[in-house]
Amino acid sequence: MNWNALKYQLKAVRRDKLCILTFLLPIAVGLALNLLSDLNLSSAAEPSFGILQDDLAPEAAAWLQKHGAVTAYDTLGSLEAAVREPSTQTIGVLSDGSGIRAIRAGDEMTRTAVTADLLPRLYADRGLMARYEVTRLPSAADSDMMKHLLIVITMVTAMFMGCTFNAMNIISEKEDGILNINQVLPLTKARYTLQKLTVGFLGGTISAAVTALICMRLTAGQLVPLLLLILLSAFIAALSGLFIAGFSESLMMGIMYIKLVMILFLAPPILFYLLLPAGGALRALTYLLPSSATFYGLMKLLNGSGSLGNELAVLAAHCAVWFLLYACVSLGRRKSLT
Structure with a gap:
């Protein structure tokens, strides 16, 4: 790892307003949710x-x-x-x-x-x-479901920070001609990819961890599963940013792809969670979308129900499959250029 190059990549974060907004917005929303934690939405x-x-x-x-x-x-x-x-x-x-x-x-x-x-x-x-004798059964607060959904949406948005930075940073380098300079420097493609992946991964992990620290109240036994969930999800988000940058020819196209992928990360898991019964065959198929495992795992942590074994295993498999796919795509493009 070239630490000087990594420091340069970290400095690039300060110039990317969209990246800073993506990093800080979930934290601000987490603070708002924490302040409004006693609000009864019912x-x-x-x-x-x-x-x-x-x-x-x-x-x-x-x-x-x-x-x-x-x-x-x-x-x-x-x-x-x-x-x-x-x-x-x-x-x-x-x-x-x-x-x-x-x-x-x-x-x-x-x-x-x-x-x-x-x-x-x-x-x-x-x-x-x-x-008649009326007996009211005790139940959780009606607003708990809404609060948990808002927290999970905020957490997934925080993890998505790595995708935004990687995509916008690489596309900007394409348009500024920096990518051509990198090709004549003693910098291998693997090291360049590792640097980009590391910065996006660290940004998404830190943003999600700070957001979780603010708006989630978990027991000591839930901290390790939460950390693993954040690490795996942030890696997938950072890797998706590399895919977007590879297929985007312009900044506007990159922004469009980022918004589409973000909607895909957020909207379907919410519908799956609300409409599909847990444990059913259709719910199992939704794990083909990596953010579904993240969504279900966070909801389990907030509700205090069940372990995250299945969700962590699914996310680990997604990390391996998508990383191998990106490596194959990169090798295929390199061969086509030579």
Whole structure:
């Protein structure tokens, strides 16, 4: 390893604004998630009711407060304006003799519309609930799933930093003519690839490790599996940057490839995790995408469920296969040029 050349590559990071943004953005998002860790996202699903001041019976108002947020308005006009406001999804509730009636704008979300339509009947039948014994089963907070998804997306983005740097740095060297200078220097192709791979790998590893330190709370026994997961995933991301640089003829094309690969790294694993049952044949096929193993492994760590043996083995196999494929492609291109 030529350490002077490696220092030069590290200095190039400071000139690459996209690389710096990719490195710092996950850390900033991790800080935000850490600060908002006590936020209960389930409150967004709580119904919002609007009533007129001194219109409903106290029993009806108390019943509404048990099932959602209640806001009292002075006039019917202000209540109707609140109901028509799309951002609030407020259901208007007025007295109707011994019962209640609901008013809505007509363009609400399906959940809000169904709640408004059933509300008068639910209030009329409220006495039937006293005949039955209701037992609430304990469950985790509703917001845990959303928080874990945000953390995992942030972690995968941090690991992707190596891909961004390697691709942008090599493409910039192509356009600036530095790549031609490297060809006449005593620098072998293998050493050049190793330098690029090392810088991207270190950047992705450090970014992901700092992000994990900020927004993940793990036990001592989970630290080693997390570190292995980060190392393997960062290596694959750095290697993908070399592939992108090899197939990109211009900076704009490289940026387009980076965005496509990043979407491929992030979007499919989320859909696979939410839609496909764990342990099924279809879920097993999703391991053909390396980021799926990273995604599943991080979710296991956050949920505290199961070991990461399968995920680490899949990532190690991906590292070997993609590295051998890159070596074969590089040898094939070298032979075609000679």
